Amino acid sequence: MELLKNHGGDPFVTDTTMYKGKRYTAMDYYRTAFDHGFLPSYLDCPVIIADGLKDEGVQVNEQVEIAKSIYDSDAMLVVSHATGHSASSFGGAIKNVAMGCVTKSTKKYQHEVTKPIWNPDLCTDCDKCRQICQFDAITEDHELIIENCVGCESCSYVCESGALKSPDDESDKLQKRLAEVAHAVLRNLPYTNCIFVNFLIDITPFCDCAEFTPEYISLDIGVLASNDIVAVDLATIELIGNHKFQGDPTVQVREAHRKGLGVLEYEIVKVRL
Ligand code: SF4
Ligand code: SF4
Structure with a gap:
């Protein structure tokens, strides 16, 4: 927050509502966020649930509706916790954009293949x-x-x-949908200022929705940042090790590349803040 403000930003922390449970409505989600310590007083910025009280979005094609407050922003810093995933093999920036930036109907569209x-x-x-x-x-x-x-x-x-x-082919199908939706989101935002930051720490076999088990598939590695969503996810997967994931975690990355979202090569440059 401090860095963003020092660079002229007026940031807020955001996510979108889910199906049912503690993130079903914006009000559920505010309570959950605050319970987990995402307090405006601690963050020094507001928390805004981007699809609002009534699942508000901007329909950008037949399947994809972008959450209103994300669509209305000027820039986005996508912060993702890299983990394995029971259905999509890997979850990083592509998955975070595909699921995190859209309304419930677009989340359901992606999960259709995992019934x-x-x-x-x-x-x-x-x-x-x-x-x-x-x-x-x-x-x-x-x-x-x-x-x-x-x-x-x-x-x-x-x-x-x-x-x-679960259907045998769910991983490939879900990963392709993630890439499809991430592409629709990033190509239809009325801004191009997006940076992707992947945290390669506490790398669990399943995503953060899953019941927590004190089990890790890798030691902590560090934090990767890029303005290329494909390169940052590919580097994340390769640093963790492709073999650590269930199935092929690169399907989503290759599909996102095929759609023109980024490149399948990278150079890692170490920086100190
Ligand atoms: S996947 Fe199973 S638990 Fe989830 S909605 Fe379908 S039937 Fe219910
Ligand atoms: S065996 Fe499986 S499908 Fe049958 S009732 Fe139990 S959980 Fe449901």
Whole structure:
């Protein structure tokens, strides 16, 4: 904040609402942010939930709606915690832009490809899936109501019998959607001032939505910054090690490059602030 202000900025900290839980509405999210210490008095700047009280966005194509306050800003510093991810293999700047800068409908569009498949022959009727589903997407007989499902995958995590499983090709499909949406966001913002900062610390196998387990896939490495979203994510993946991720983490990076979002090469220059 101090750096941004010293360079003439008037920053705020932001994110967008999610499906259900502690980030479902802007009011839920303000409470969660403040509980986690993201207090204006500590940050020395406001916190603004970018899709506002009523899921407000600017539709830039058939699928993608950018959260209003992000669209209305003059510049964006994208701060991402690099982690593994159960569905997209890797989460960094591309995923943060694709999920973090859009309204709920565009999040749902991306998660369409992660809806689980139910095998009744393996189901033991334990009911855990129905208890955890927040979207009324599982019947009393444990059948999926596919039109209610948002692909959050909570049910397949708790299903011990293997009756609920993620589709085999979900990782590639989700990564391609992430690149598609990140491209639509960055190409339709009415500004070009974007810098991407990836924190390669506390690198967990799953994203920060997942239940925390004190387990890391890498030692702390440092912080990477670039104005190229493709290069910064590729460097992040390669510094952590491609083999540390489930599946191929580079699908999203290569797809984002193919769409013209950045280059697949980089040089790391060490700086001291
Ligand atoms: S993935 Fe499972 S828990 Fe999530 S909405 Fe769909 S049915 Fe419910
Ligand atoms: S969690 Fe799995 S085994 Fe249990 S009821 Fe749901 S589908 Fe069946």
